[in-house]
Amino acid sequence: xxxxxxxxxxxxxxxxxxxxxxxxxxxxxxxxxxxxxxxxxxxxxxxxxxxxxxxxxxxxxxxxxxxxxxxxxxxxxxxxxxxxxxxxxxxxxxxxxxxxxxxxxxxxxxxxxxxxxxxxxxxxxxxxxxxxxxxxxxxxxxxxxxxxxxxxxxxxxxxxxxxxxxxxxxxxxxxxxxxxxxxxxxxxxxxxxxxxxxxxxxxxxxxxxxxxxxxxx
Numbered sequence: 001x002x003x004x005x006x007x008x009x010x011x012x013x014x015x016x017x018x019x020x021x022x023x024x025x026x027x028x029x030x031x032x033x034x035x036x037x038x039x040x041x042x043x044x045x046x047x048x049x050x051x052x053x054x055x056x057x058x059x060x061x062x063x064x065x066x067x068x069x070x071x072x073x074x075x076x077x078x079x080x081x082x083x084x085x086x087x088x089x090x091x092x093x094x095x096x097x098x099x100x101x102x103x104x105x106x107x108x109x110x111x112x113x114x115x116x117x118x119x120x121x122x123x124x125x126x127x128x129x130x131x132x133x134x135x136x137x138x139x140x141x142x143x144x145x146x147x148x149x150x151x152x153x154x155x156x157x158x159x160x161x162x163x164x165x166x167x168x169x170x171x172x173x174x175x176x177x178x179x180x181x182x183x184x185x186x187x188x189x190x191x192x193x194x195x196x197x198x199x200x201x202x203x204x205x206x207x208x209x210x211x212x213x214x215x216x217x
Contacts, residue, residue, distance in 0.1 A: 001068050003074075004075065008139075008163065011184050012030075014190045016028075019074045025073045026067070028073065031059045050095050063075055065117050069118070079107075086103055122177045130182065133160070133165075137160065178206070180203065182199055
């Protein structure tokens with residue numbers, strides 16, 4: 001099972017579709033278009049940050065359990081980066097100490113139960129798509145979700161910048177599974193077919209390496 005990670009607009013959904021088609025497996029996408037809480041959060045982050053993260057946490061727990069049932073399934077975002085997203089909001093004053101405590105305890109319980117619920121200890125590979133802040137903003141503008149635009153809320157600029165910065169440290173600290181980082185600026189697989197082929201080759205080589213390690217172990 002493969003999980004993707006990356007900031008808003010990194011290309012997670014695009015790479016998930018490419019990988020699942022390439023591997024002949026199932027894609028699991030983050031609940032965005034049908035998420036009734038997300039527009040509420042963008043309109044009033046202080047009121048809805050906790051509710052939004054509980055919504056996502058529940059969806060991600062359900063998705064990863066299902067994805068772990070078969071080989072080569074791909075998730076465009078997983079439960080492993082959930083804490084990064086919520087704690088950023090908490091650090092920005094969008095969650096109370098009580099909400100943080102409840103969230104952290106719930107996440108810890110879910111992570112403890114995940115190997116039993118999914119019959120698998122961890123993903124086989126994490127792919128982090130790293131993009132610059134400029135690319136992130138450009139992608140957000142291009143996809144055109146009104147509530148994500150800086151014109152909708154200028155304070156999103158600082159939120160986006162801090163979110164993008166924190167992913168570097170998160171990737172360094174991640175140790176739940178083998179991992180690989182893709183430079184989404186240099187390899188724009190979203191728009192460039194040649195870059196797409198290079199990225200798939202890099203991932204293929206990493207999967208082969210992971211499989212070899214599993215045999216040795």
